[in-house]
Amino acid sequence: MKYNFDEVINRRGTYSLKWDGEELIKQAGLTERYDEETIPLFTADMDFPVPQPLVDALHKTVDHRIYGYSVFPEEYYTAIQHWFKKRHNWDIKKDDIIYSPGTVHAVNVAVKAYTDPGDGVIIQRPIYPPFTSAIEGNGRQLINNALFYNEEGYYSIDFKDFEEKAKDERTKLFILCNPHNPTGRIFTKEELNKLATICADNGVLIIADEIHGDLIRCDQTFIPIVNTTENPDHIITLTAINKTFNVAGLHCTNVIISNPDLKKTYSEALGFHLPSPFTIAALIAVYHEGEDWLEQLKEYLDETIQYVIQFISERMPKVKVTRPEGTYVMWLDFTGYGITPEEVHDRIYNKANVLLEDGKLFGEEGLDYQRICISSPRPIIKEALERIAKEFEDLK
Numbered sequence: 001m002k003y004n005f006d007e008v009i010n011r012r013g014t015y016s017l018k019w020d021g022e023e024l025i026k027q028a029g030l031t032e033r034y035d036e037e038t039i040p041l042f043t044a045d046m047d048f049p050v051p052q053p054l055v056d057a058l059h060k061t062v063d064h065r066i067y068g069y070s071v072f073p074e075e076y077y078t079a080i081q082h083w084f085k086k087r088h089n090w091d092i093k094k095d096d097i098i099y100s101p102g103t104v105h106a107v108n109v110a111v112k113a114y115t116d117p118g119d120g121v122i123i124q125r126p127i128y129p130p131f132t133s134a135i136e137g138n139g140r141q142l143i144n145n146a147l148f149y150n151e152e153g154y155y156s157i158d159f160k161d162f163e164e165k166a167k168d169e170r171t172k173l174f175i176l177c178n179p180h181n182p183t184g185r186i187f188t189k190e191e192l193n194k195l196a197t198i199c200a201d202n203g204v205l206i207i208a209d210e211i212h213g214d215l216i217r218c219d220q221t222f223i224p225i226v227n228t229t230e231n232p233d234h235i236i237t238l239t240a241i242n243k244t245f246n247v248a249g250l251h252c253t254n255v256i257i258s259n260p261d262l263k264k265t266y267s268e269a270l271g272f273h274l275p276s277p278f279t280i281a282a283l284i285a286v287y288h289e290g291e292d293w294l295e296q297l298k299e300y301l302d303e304t305i306q307y308v309i310q311f312i313s314e315r316m317p318k319v320k321v322t323r324p325e326g327t328y329v330m331w332l333d334f335t336g337y338g339i340t341p342e343e344v345h346d347r348i349y350n351k352a353n354v355l356l357e358d359g360k361l362f363g364e365e366g367l368d369y370q371r372i373c374i375s376s377p378r379p380i381i382k383e384a385l386e387r388i389a390k391e392f393e394d395l396k
């Protein structure tokens, strides 16, 4: 089946955080202006319809008319095993899969399960903001191994700093984000092996948030960190269908833990959880029949990213942008305009009426940046970029 990702579907009036979330968005301090004309390109979900087999599977569940307590059928596990073996050459044992109602939820459970108040947790800023709240909100100490970048804006890991911080006896956990949000980096096998080795040598556990692992550029490769080391005993991986298939509202993350002791600790901290029949149906459908849609989506996202890069080089050449290797977010450096982050914010959010995410939310390293989510039909992206460019014309 051929999908049309250019189709603009009105999401207003569907309880969408992006399109109906005015109150929450303002409460969170993301913007002062939010109205019917606002183009929201902030939170990471997509304005695209999902694969047809998923729609069919959900219809079947709806049509049954009873939505009671549900259990995980064997097909739930085999669907996960099938997907990760086929796409990532990863053999996952059924017993190593633990369902979680969300990835941020899983990160919080893991922080509480594996560390004590005051313990150190490493993250690599600029980083997805809920990592920070999972650490600080739970009374743990945030240890920042900031990524550094070269002239072209390409981000890399400061391994010397990472090792020093991992060696500190208070450091107990490292939350890896790969592919990395917001920089779009996909770490290489060598980089991941080095991180895994340093952590193993220093008794530091790794929570690997790999939920963007299927959303990569067509010419890129993603390797799960567990496949980069002989002994992944200290690694807990978070996988999900939410980003890949645009079903964040169905709450389906799977935590993969092969170490029996770590599994026991996590399960006890998580407590008893039953799934929704919609979630089960969705996962089985997408992991067996969603690949065709995903491949088409990836091509569309690649073209949009190319479009954005071209537009920026022609119309806003002072903005520095690199092609993200993975994810559908782009990290725009506004330093070139020589104006304050507040003025950049005012021009984009209040004047152009486009809602992005201020880089400062990702840590102080992001102060001069804006994160844009390009996972919308291209007509929406084009209008948003036109509006923004117009507000910067006087600074050319």
Ligand SMILES: Cc1ncc(COP(=O)(O)O)c(C=O)c1O
Binding pocket: 043, 044, 101, 102, 103, 104, 105, 128, 177, 181, 209, 211, 240, 242, 248, 253
């Ligand atoms: C790296 C990363 N982890 C977790 C999440 C949120 O996942 P969930 O909705 O399953 O909590 C996001 C959403 O943008 C993300 O980018």
